[in-house]
Amino acid sequence: MNRPIIALDFPDRQGVADFLNHFSDEKLYVKVGMELFYQEGPEIVTWLKALGHDIFLDLKLHDIPNTVESAMRGIAKLGVAMTNVHAAGGQLMMEGAMRGLVAGTAEGQRRPQLIAVTQLTSTSEAAMQHDQLIAVGLAESVSHYAQLTQASGLDGVVCSALEVSDIKKVTANAFVCLTPGIRPSGSQVGDQKRVVTPADAYQIGSDYIVVGRPITQSETPATAYKKILTEWNGDY
Numbered sequence: 353m354n355r356p357i358i359a360l361d362f363p364d365r366q367g368v369a370d371f372l373n374h375f376s377d378e379k380l381y382v383k384v385g386m387e388l389f390y391q392e393g394p395e396i397v398t399w400l401k402a403l404g405h406d407i408f409l410d411l412k413l414h415d416i417p418n419t420v421e422s423a424m425r426g427i428a429k430l431g432v433a434m435t436n437v438h439a440a441g442g443q444l445m446m447e448g449a450m451r452g453l454v455a456g457t458a459e460g461q462r463r464p465q466l467i468a469v470t471q472l473t474s475t476s477e478a479a480m481q482h483d484q485l486i487a488v489g490l491a492e493s494v495s496h497y498a499q500l501t502q503a504s505g506l507d508g509v510v511c512s513a514l515e516v517s518d519i520k521k522v523t524a525n526a527f528v529c530l531t532p533g534i535r536p537s538g539s540q541v542g543d544q545k546r547v548v549t550p551a552d553a554y555q556i557g558s559d560y561i562v563v564g565r566p567i568t569q570s571e572t573p574a575t576a577y578k579k580i581l582t583e584w585n586g587d588y
C-alpha cells in the first residue's frame with residue numbers, strides 16, 4: 353500500500369503523541385514541518401524514527417547556496433527519508449543543497465530524497481502574478497521550476513496534483529511529484545487554493561500525497577486516514 357504522508361502540524365510533541373495514540377502500532381509516513389520543528393528541534397525526528405515512522409522533514413530551505421549546503425549537511429545526519437528546498441532559491445542553491453545532503457549522509461546510509469517547492473498550493477495564479485510579478489501562467493511557472501529542479505540534480509518537486517501531468521511530460525520517469533493540497537470531497541479547503549481529492553491524485557499520477565488537517569483535525573483521525581489510504585490506492 354502507498355501511504356499518504358500525514359502532515360504533523362502540531363505545536364508540540366504532546367500534540368503529536370495524542371494524535372498518534374489513535375493509530376496503535378501502524379508505521380506511518382509523517383511530515384515534520386516548521387511549526388513542530390521550531391518548537392521541538394531535531395529531537396522530534398529522533399523520537400518519531402524510534403517509533404518506526406518514516407519522515408519527510410519539510411523545512412523549505414531558501415537562502416544563499418553556501419548556507420543551504422551547510423544546513424543540508426546537518427539535515428542529512430538526522431536520517432530522514434525526504435527533505436525540501438524552494439526552487440525559487442535557484443539552480444546554484446539547489447545544487448548546493450544536494451552537495452550538502454550527499455556530503456552529510458554517512459556511508460551505508462540512504463541519502464534522503466531532495467525535492468523543491470515550485471509554487472505553493474496556497475498560491476493562486478492571480479496571487480502569483482501579482483505578488484511575485486511573474487508574467488506567465490501558473491502551470492508554466494511550475495513546469496519551469498520542475499525543469500530547473502531536474503537540471504539541478506534533485507529528485508523531484510512539490511506541486512499541486514493539477515500540474516503533475518504537465519510536469520511528467522517535461523521530466524524523466526524517475527522524477528517525483530509530491531502533492532499537498534489534498535482535500536477529500538466535502539472537506540474544508542482552508543487556505544489551500546489548488547486542491548485535488550485523493551482519488552483524483554491517484555488517477556493523475558502523483559507519486560506522493562501530503563494530507564494534514566483532513567486527518568489531524570478529524571474527530572476520528574484513524575478513520576479519516578484509512579479512507580484516504582484506500583482512495584489513494586485506487587479503491588473508490
Ligand SMILES: O=C(O)c1cc(=O)[nH]c(=O)n1[C@@H]1O[C@H](COP(=O)(O)O)[C@@H](O)[C@H]1O
Binds near residue numbers: 410412
Ligand atoms: O512542502 C509542503 O509540504 C507543502 C507545500 C505546498 O505547496 N503546500 C503545502 O500545503 N505544503 C504542506 O503540506 C501540508 C498541507 O496541510 P493541509 O492543508 O492541512 O492538508 C502543510 O503542512 C503544508 O506546509
